[in-house]
Amino acid sequence: MLDKNYLYTPGPTPVPPQVAAAMSRPIIGHRSQEFADLHGQIVEKAKIVFQTANDLYVLTTSGTGGMETAIANTVAPGDRVLALVTGNFGERFAKIAGAYGADVTRLDFKWGTALDMNQVDEVWKKEGPFKLVLATHNETSTGITNDIAALGGYLANSQALLLVDAVSSMGAMNIRTDEWHVDIMVTGSQKALMLPPGLALVSVSSKAWSTIEANPEVRFYFSLLEARKSFGKKNTPWTPAVSLFYGLDAALDMLLAEGLSNVFKRHARMAKAARAGAKALGMQLLADDSIASHTVTAALPGAGVGASDLSNILQRDMGVTFAGGQGQLKGRLLRIGHMGYCSELDVITAMAALEMALYKAGVAVDLGAGVRAAEQALLRI
Numbered sequence: 001m002l003d004k005n006y007l008y009t010p011g012p013t014p015v016p017p018q019v020a021a022a023m024s025r026p027i028i029g030h031r032s033q034e035f036a037d038l039h040g041q042i043v044e045k046a047k048i049v050f051q052t053a054n055d056l057y058v059l060t061t062s063g064t065g066g067m068e069t070a071i072a073n074t075v076a077p078g079d080r081v082l083a084l085v086t087g088n089f090g091e092r093f094a095k096i097a098g099a100y101g102a103d104v105t106r107l108d109f110k111w112g113t114a115l116d117m118n119q120v121d122e123v124w125k126k127e128g129p130f131k132l133v134l135a136t137h138n139e140t141s142t143g144i145t146n147d148i149a150a151l152g153g154y155l156a157n158s159q160a161l162l163l164v165d166a167v168s169s170m171g172a173m174n175i176r177t178d179e180w181h182v183d184i185m186v187t188g189s190q191k192a193l194m195l196p197p198g199l200a201l202v203s204v205s206s207k208a209w210s211t212i213e214a215n216p217e218v219r220f221y222f223s224l225l226e227a228r229k230s231f232g233k234k235n236t237p238w239t240p241a242v243s244l245f246y247g248l249d250a251a252l253d254m255l256l257a258e259g260l261s262n263v264f265k266r267h268a269r270m271a272k273a274a275r276a277g278a279k280a281l282g283m284q285l286l287a288d289d290s291i292a293s294h295t296v297t298a299a300l301p302g303a304g305v306g307a308s309d310l311s312n313i314l315q316r317d318m319g320v321t322f323a324g325g326q327g328q329l330k331g332r333l334l335r336i337g338h339m340g341y342c343s344e345l346d347v348i349t350a351m352a353a354l355e356m357a358l359y360k361a362g363v364a365v366d367l368g369a370g371v372r373a374a375e376q377a378l379l380r381i
């Protein structure tokens, strides 16, 4: 069997050859002028993708490390935090705040739905104000996107800081960090940014800096004060993952060369195609069209077949990797990632694999129906 894998997990995602090539360059010293130049140029390009004029830091850690950085620098024990939870990653953000001693109020929304501003307003009026509000832009565990513009607009005139996890949407969806009043925006390298795992990027507003500077708690590896100090010399406080920085520079060049608006449209089309295909194969989409993620499609197989059986067939017989459900959806869900180095034809391939897997699992599937529906969605017939 040819050792060819088709990676459709919503992180990590496939790495483009030009990014892989950039990462194979010889290592340079991170205290060199060459690294300083590379670092400076990466941050400028990343700010375009974040649509921010705020400070931005590239941290050698995973996406969760970026989330922890956001919390660790702004939270002191006892601080009141409102965590908006729409799935597994919202839950993680809430847990990190709890781990740092915050007094966390959780507002949970049914998995597969998005956050509802009426409920946020109700909680704010009853229990607010809060020092921090935590939200997930794109909830990877359920395939929904939250309206951060509405949330940011609501909070704009309050004292609260808005911290947003955009790990699985930055570089794929139109995220207006400044216009949406996001104080700390977090992303990771291994999703739409087309890199291997290992980097997190965080932007920090001046409002956030005031809180960070006043925080009595001292942080070390994740200290944004240290990151800011080092960035004065285009440096990092600790040894950065230099190879990933080379890769990030190349990946940002690819995004900017395609044009952000084209990148966003490509992801919207891929999502439409994946949803049309899955639906035509009798799968139930977890999220409503109006809130559907552009980077990951979550679907429940119809009666008579288990999500993990399908996953196993896809992996074993075709070398195709989809993700399963997380948390309360474990074992029930299939998640198809379509972000980063992913084209419309890759989605067609995923649909072809999915319908063959359903057939092999004994489902009376109309072979070609998923591919046809996806193609029709792409051709807008």
Ligand SMILES: *Cc1c(COP(=O)(O)O)cnc(C)c1O
Pocket (backbone or CB within 6 Å): 010, 011, 062, 063, 064, 065, 089, 136, 138, 139, 140, 165, 166, 167, 168, 188, 197
């Ligand atoms: C993948 C992901 C993370 C976690 O990132 P790690 O790199 O695994 O630490 C956080 N939030 C969201 C929404 C994600 O999709």
